Amino acid sequence: MTRTTRDKNLSMSDPSVLTFRGKSPGKTLAIFAGIHGNETGGILALRQLIDDLHSERLVLDNGTLHLVFANLAAIARDVRFTELNMNRAFHFHSADVPEEGRLSYERMRAIDLQPILVQSDALLDLHSTLTETSPFIICEEHSFEIAKLLPFPIVSTGWDAVHAGSTDAFMNQQGKIGVCVECGQHGDPEAEQRARTSIEVFLWELGLMDTSPKVEPVTQRRIHARSIYKAHTHMRFTPPDRDQFCVIQKGEVIGFDGDEEVRADQESILLFPKEGTTKGGEAFVLGEIRPL
Numbered sequence: 253m254t255r256t257t258r259d260k261n262l263s264m265s266d267p268s269v270l271t272f273r274g275k276s277p278g279k280t281l282a283i284f285a286g287i288h289g290n291e292t293g294g295i296l297a298l299r300q301l302i303d304d305l306h307s308e309r310l311v312l313d314n315g316t317l318h319l320v321f322a323n324l325a326a327i328a329r330d331v332r333f334t335e336l337n338m339n340r341a342f343h344f345h346s347a348d349v350p351e352e353g354r355l356s357y358e359r360m361r362a363i364d365l366q367p368i369l370v371q372s373d374a375l376l377d378l379h380s381t382l383t384e385t386s387p388f389i390i391c392e393e394h395s396f397e398i399a400k401l402l403p404f405p406i407v408s409t410g411w412d413a414v415h416a417g418s419t420d421a422f423m424n425q426q427g428k429i430g431v432c433v434e435c436g437q438h439g440d441p442e443a444e445q446r447a448r449t450s451i452e453v454f455l456w457e458l459g460l461m462d463t464s465p466k467v468e469p470v471t472q473r474r475i476h477a478r479s480i481y482k483a484h485t486h487m488r489f490t491p492p493d494r495d496q497f498c499v500i501q502k503g504e505v506i507g508f509d510g511d512e513e514v515r516a517d518q519e520s521i522l523l524f525p526k527e528g529t530t531k532g533g534e535a536f537v538l539g540e541i542r543p544l
Contacts, residue, residue, distance in 0.1 A: 268320065268321050268324055269319065269320050269321075269365075270302055270318075270319045271317070272305050272312055272316070272317045272319070273312065273315075273316050273317075274311075274312035274313050274314040274315045274316070274317075274460055275311075275313055275314070276313065276314045276315075277314065277315070278313075278314030278315025278459050278460055279314075279316075279373040279374065279458050279459055279460065280315060280316040280317075280318070280371055280372045280373050281315065281316070281318070281372055281373060281374050281375070281376070281454070281455070281458055281460060282317075282318040282320060282368050282369060282372040282375045282376070283298065283301075283317070283318070283319050283320065283376045283377075283378065283451060283454070284320045284322050284365075284375065284376070284377045284378065284419055285297065285298040285320070285321060285322065285377075285378040285447075286298075286321045286322045286323050286324075286326070286327045287322045287338045287339050287377060287379065287419060288323065288326065288332045288333060288337075288338065288339070288379065289323045289325070289326025289327040289328070289329060289331050289332060289333065290326070290330050290331055290332050290438060291332075291378075291379050291380040292380070292438055292439060292444075293378070293380045293435050293436065293438070293439075293440065293443030293444040293446070293447050294378025294379060294380065294435065294443075294444075294447045295321065295327065295378075296444045296447075297378060297444050297445075297447035297448045297451060298319055298321065298378065298447075298451075300444075300448065301319065301448070301451055302319060310461075312455070312460050312461065313460065313461055313462045314459055314460050314461075314462075315458075315459060315460040317455070317460060318368050318372060320365060320368060322361070322365060322419075323338045323358060323361060324361070325357050325361075326338070326358075334356075334357050334358065335353065335356035335357050335358055336349075336350075336352075336353035336356040336357075336358040336359060338358040338361065338362060339417065339419065340353070340415060340416070340417035340418070341353065341356070341359045341361070341362035341417055342362045342365075342366060342417050342418060342419050342421070342422040343362075343416065343422075344366075344422075344425070346359070348416065348417070366422065369419065369422050369423060369426075372423075372428070373428060373429070373458070374398075374423070374429035374430070374431075374458055375419055375420060375428070375429065375430045375431065376431050376432075376433065376450060376451065376454045377418075377419045377420060377430070377431070377432040377433070378433060378435065378447045378450070378451075379432055379433065379434045379435065380434065380435050380436055380437060380438045380440070380443045380447075381434055381436070381437055381438070381496070382437070382438060383437065383496070384436075384437045385434075385436075385496040386405055386406055386496070386497060387404045387405070387406075387433070387434060387435055387436050387443075388404055388405070388406035388407070388408050388433075388434050388475075389402060389404045389406065389407045389408060389431060389432070389433055389434070390408045390409075390411055390418075390420060390431075390432040390433075390434065391407065391408075391409065391420060391429075391430065391431045391432065392409055392410075392412065392420075392424055392430075393409065394424075394429065395429045395430065395431050396544070397457070398429065398453070398457050398458075399431065399472075400472065400544075401453050401457055401467065401469075402431075402433065402449075402450055402453055402467075403446070403449060403467055403468060403469070403470050404433065404446070404470065404472065405470050405471065405472055405473065406472065406473060406475055406497070407472050407473070407474045407475075408474070408475050408476070408477060408523070408539070409474060409475075409477070409542070410476040410477035410478065410539070411477050412424055412425075413477075414477045414478075414537060415480060415534070418432065419432070420432045429458075431454070433446070433447065433450045435447045435450070449467060452465035452467075453465055453467060472544055473541060473544065474541065474542050474543065474544040475497070475521050475523070475539045475540070475541055475542070476539055476540055476541075476542045477523060477537050477539045478520070478537075478538050478539050478540055479537065479538050480534055480536075480537045480538075481514065481534075481535050481536050481537070481538070482533060482534055482535060483509055483529040483530060483531055483533050483535045484509050484510065484512070484531060485509055485510035485531055486509070486510055486528065486529070486530055487507060487508075487509050487514075487526070487527070487528065487529040487530075487533075487535040487536075488508045488509075488527065488528070489506065489507035489525055489527055489536075490505055490506070490507045490508065492527050493527075494506075494507075494525045494527075495522075496522060496523060496524065496525065497521055497522065497523070498521070498522050499519065499520075499521060499522075500516040500519065500520045500521070500522050500538070501516065501519055502516055502518045502519050503515055503516065504516050506522070506536070509535070516538065519540075520538035520539060520540060521538070521540060521541065522536060522537075522538065522539075523536065523537040523538070523539050524536060
């Protein structure tokens with residue numbers, strides 16, 4: 253078992269990247285946490301995994317595993333990001349990054365981390381949400397074999413076309429497996445446990461561990477992201493506490509962008525509603541139920 257620290261400014265007790273190698277050759281996997289610095293469940297789960305690997309309470313049988321604390325500046329400040337949503341920062345070409353974010357900390361950090369994704373066969377990215385919501389998976393169809401093993405009731409697809417620059421989209425562009433798990437609300441102990449369960453399934457299904465984890469299967473449904481709405485002035489929802497995954501009827505008022513009504517163009521599922529989103533921000537996404 254070996255480890256590699258890639259950021260020399262970090263102490264050895266909290267490195268940014270650790271690399272562990274199994275007893276035999278195998279696939280190379282990456283697990284990211286802290287793309288958004290205030291999403292603590294994945295960060296805590298990753299720290300626990302590192303402790304278990306160092307103490308050999310958990311041993312890799314095969315392959316290579318990169319463990320990454322992604323947005324170090326945001327983690328240190330306990331904020332979502334410092335200059336740019338880091339899950340819009342992973343692009344092969346800087347010209348694809350919004351101009352105002354090309355020199356941001358998050359873009360520079362993404363450039364530093366992208367070689368890990370290039371050399372990895374698959375990625376698991378650990379996230380949580382600001383408000384209480386049903387846990388869900390973000391991936392595309394070629395990653396369904398892993399998604400169906402995870403204890404999450406919703407598999408969400410279509411995000412690469414709605415917004416670019418996520419870690420999983422970066423993997424998808426290479427024809428590799430990219431799975432993002434939204435494990436629950438920030439600070440919820442169950443979110444940390446879902447992240448840990450996801451890690452165990454990921455390592456087993458892709459061959460780094462020979463012993464299968466005990467996971468109760470759940471019935472899953474697929475929600476496909478169809479379109480994103482960006483605020484023109486200031487987004488207010490009606491009612492303001494709209495639930496994620498609620499059904500919006502065709503023609504129903506979703507809310508107000510400044511003084512302008514915003515209505516659904518067809519029956520939809522509401523995703524990632526962000527009350528108070530200001531000009532240019534991603535206010536919400538509309539999706540639809542599709543066969544899994």
